[in-house]
Amino acid sequence: MTDLRLRDYDNVVFFTGAGMSAESGVPTYRGAGGVWREYDYERCACENAFKSDPEYVWEFHNFRRDLVGKCKPNAGHDLVARAEAALPSVTVITQNIDGLHQLAGSQRVLELHGSLWEVRCDRCGWRDRGRESPLVELECPECGAFKRPNIVWFGDMLFMDVIQASQSALQSCDLLVSIGTSAVVYPAAQLPLIAKQAGATLVEINPEETPLSGAYEHHLRGPATEMLARIADGL
Ligand code: BJW
Numbered sequence: 001m002t003d004l005r006l007r008d009y010d011n012v013v014f015f016t017g018a019g020m021s022a023e024s025g026v027p028t029y030r031g032a033g034g035v036w037r038e039y040d041y042e043r044c045a046c047e048n049a050f051k052s053d054p055e056y057v058w059e060f061h062n063f064r065r066d067l068v069g070k071c072k073p074n075a076g077h078d079l080v081a082r083a084e085a086a087l088p089s090v091t092v093i094t095q096n097i098d099g100l101h102q103l104a105g106s107q108r109v110l111e112l113h114g115s116l117w118e119v120r121c122d123r124c125g126w127r128d129r130g131r132e133s134p135l136v137e138l139e140c141p142e143c144g145a146f147k148r149p150n151i152v153w154f155g156d157m158l159f160m161d162v163i164q165a166s167q168s169a170l171q172s173c174d175l176l177v178s179i180g181t182s183a184v185v186y187p188a189a190q191l192p193l194i195a196k197q198a199g200a201t202l203v204e205i206n207p208e209e210t211p212l213s214g215a216y217e218h219h220l221r222g223p224a225t226e227m228l229a230r231i232a233d234g235l
Contacts (some may be wrong), residue, residue, distance in 0.1 A: 017178015073104035118150035
């Protein structure tokens with residue numbers, strides 16, 4: 001049991017990972033049924049793979065678009081969106097590329113690892129956003145190079161503007177709620193420590209322990225929807 005209540009805080013950051021969307025049917029990356037159990041990230045989620053075989057990388061991302069496109073926000077996403085409407089300041093910092101927080105109605109969402117629903121051209125700078133699935137037209141309409149999913153793959157630098165906005169939200173929050181991340185992918189994994197250094201209360205929602213569990217004062221061991229409902233107190 002916990003007596004922690006979202007309503008007792010003014011400035012809340014939800015820091016989310018794949019476990020947030022697991023109950024929507026989006027597979028996590030690691031663990032049983034994880035994406036990386038079936039797919040080799042070196043062949044489908046890094047720049048070198050895209051350079052050597054863009055068609056295969058797109059086959060993987062079109063498979064993901066098809067799967068994720070059928071998933072709906074779950075009660076946890078809904079609750080996070082309601083918190084934004086009810087509390088003075090709420091920011092979602094997500095590692096997820098699925099767009100489910102936005103579909104649930106969250107307005108202030110920082111996508112650390114980009115989005116499955118955005119594409120860009122690294123040759124001419126063209127960009128687009130849309131939920132077409134599969135994406136059939138793979139060449140940039142401006143210059144003919146391959147479109148690239150606007151996702152942060154392994155070995156890619158994160159977007160500087162997103163990192164800066166995240167740091168600023170973390171420095172000023174009084175509650176950080178981490179939900180469903182294994183905390184093994186850097187630099188994202190260490191971001192909650194900024195909130196800790198700034199004096200925020202840290203809560204971890206995850207059925208499993210993580211390498212960063214020791215940094216959290218509160219641990220809610222269970223699925224995101226159930227554990228969020230416990231601290232929502234009628235939001
Ligand atoms: C529930 C639940 C329920 C289940 N309710 N919870 C040391 C060695 C080698 C490399 C590195 C190193 N240090 C850093 C690096 C580089 C690398 C990295 O961190 N690697 C580590 C794996 C070792 N990082 C990078 O490359 C990053 N860039 C970078 O560092 O640039 C500088 C640099 C460049 C070059 C060299 C070195 C540095 C970029 C990282 C980009 C990550 N991108 C992905 C791509 C997805 C592609 C796609 O989908 O198409 O982002 S990987 C994947 O992992 C995805 C996720 O956002 C990310 C994090 O995963 P997450 O969200 O934590 O999910 P899971 O599956 O791991 O965990 C789910 C959790 O949910 C579990 O804990 C469950 O228990 C829980 N759960 N059900 C609540 N119902």
